[in-house]
Amino acid sequence: MKTPMKICGLPPIAIGEPIKNNIYLDMKPDLCQSCGFPIFEENKGTNRDNSKNDDYCTNCYQNREFLDHSLSLHGMQVKLMEMAAFHNEITLGEVEQIIMNLPRLKRWQMSSI
Numbered sequence: 001m002k003t004p005m006k007i008c009g010l011p012p013i014a015i016g017e018p019i020k021n022n023i024y025l026d027m028k029p030d031l032c033q034s035c036g037f038p039i040f041e042e043n044k045g046t047n048r049d050n051s052k053n054d055d056y057c058t059n060c061y062q063n064r065e066f067l068d069h070s071l072s073l074h075g076m077q078v079k080l081m082e083m084a085a086f087h088n089e090i091t092l093g094e095v096e097q098i099i100m101n102l103p104r105l106k107r108w109q110m111s112s113i
């Protein structure tokens with residue numbers, strides 16, 4: 001009987017076993033820290049030097065500024081509800097999830113202190 005190869009005291013590697021702690025399973029899309037929508041490379045907001053901003057989407061943030069400065073947390077919630085009513089791409093359930101998450105986002109934490 002062959003003994004499995006041992007490397008530096010690590011347990012022997014069983015080939016074909018699924019790898020646990022797969023980092024890709026933990027990967028979540030980044031959320032816009034203003035409207036709560038997922039942000040991807042294509043819809044990231046822009047900084048003044050035209051580089052991408054990792055925190056906000058292009059609908060909320062362009063050229064290092066919020067597009068709608070006076071928007072309150074409540075205003076954003078209303079806006080999202082309207083979006084759900086008029087757009088088929090997003091369901092009311094999805095919007096409710098996003099709205100529930102809004103107070104945890106960076107932009108609104110600042111204003112609630």
Ligand SMILES: [Zn+2]
Pocket residue numbers: 032033034035036037056057058059060061
């Ligand atoms: Zn946004």
